[in-house]
Amino acid sequence: MTPLELLDTADLPGGGTLRLMTRHGDYMILLGRNELMSSRLSGSEEALARLACEKIRGRPRPRMLIGGLGMGFTLRQALADLPKDAAVTVAELVPKVVEWAKGPLAHLAGASLADRRVTVEVGDVQSPIARGPGQWDAILLDVDNGPDGLTIPSNDRLYGKEGLRAAYDALAVGGVLAIWSAGADKAFTERLRRARFVVEEVPVRATGGRKGAHHMIWVAVKR
Template identity: 40%
Template sequence: MTATDIPTPVTLDRREGPYGEVVLRERGDDFEIIANGCFLMDTSDGRSERLLIDAALGALPDGRPDPAVLIGGLGVGFSLVRAAAGPRWGRIAVVEREQAIVDWHLEGPLARISGAALADPRTEILRTDLVTYLHTTTERYDALCLDIDNGPDWTVTEDNGTLYSPSGLAACRERLTPGGVLAVWSAQPSEAFEEALRNAGFHAVRTEEVAVARGVPDVVHLALRAN
């Protein structure tokens, strides 16, 4: 495909919220989400978002009944859809701080992707900031599947950086049940983040990759809380 073959994006909605501007665009058959001028994700692939869920489930101890998963970031809905498609998951909670993104799924163009998953009785949308929620809730989950940035080294807003700090990783660990898994999506591998996970008391730290057409692979960082 040449540059002239790439469809011109059409802005469907633009909102100013407490964390800045979020934009939903349509480019040909795909949708794109832009936050503060930074490309977040689109609907052209979704393999790595699905891997986020599959890898977390695969890392859980065998035989754990109805595990509860917290998905950080609704995005274009691929992670939620993958979780809802799996009969093994129990509670599926999704934290999303941008009201616009929730609206695009509930009553906008993205409903065609996530409508059935949102209607699943296991699904709950928590309209709050993920970092704040992790530090304030007493809920525990068997898996945390987090995808709110382009990775630990490329955050959407400055405040998100605390999620990958020692205090943020400690909060993640406290929100997990014994043996629970933390899965973090990133647009590139990060050896420094792997080391930060180990320093935060996680074990079995590893990274799974998804090859992309150009550049470094998307990855999912995985780590387990000790029993």
């Protein structure tokens, strides 16, 4: 088998290193032995955007916050589904991930980062969440492998009681919090419900097709 080629690395706040790898035209971002994302598996990241956009369809000038740029699949899909008067803010904690999206991964994100509706902020997604009540129609979180802080332990704050309360307050009435995870987590579902969200658990194929592993999307609507 052809070995993986290392293209670049990125240090994570608090320790750890992301590695951008390629083989046979495919791209992967790894943390240790964990494959966090792959250009072959865009289906669930696209589903994250589609499911959120369905919940806010018809709203004038919708405001969306995406936590985690990744390879740009969620942003690209959101822009395809949102109207021309939408505003999308992408919060990405790791500067190198933004550089990769403009460089070796630019063909995956397309022209998304140049879209006039998009603002990219390098920093913690908790900052735009905390800016004030009712400011977002949709908040999409794909900052880790799920609600367990695998990549950065401080991500646990996003998925804990205080983090969910902050997201609830930051959403407009009827707004949606959509969260990507590599797998199901019943305890997290209950935590969302206790935070007063109306919750759907939506299993989706990682590939976007009929085969392959399932990922989980939580679609949580503010009452």
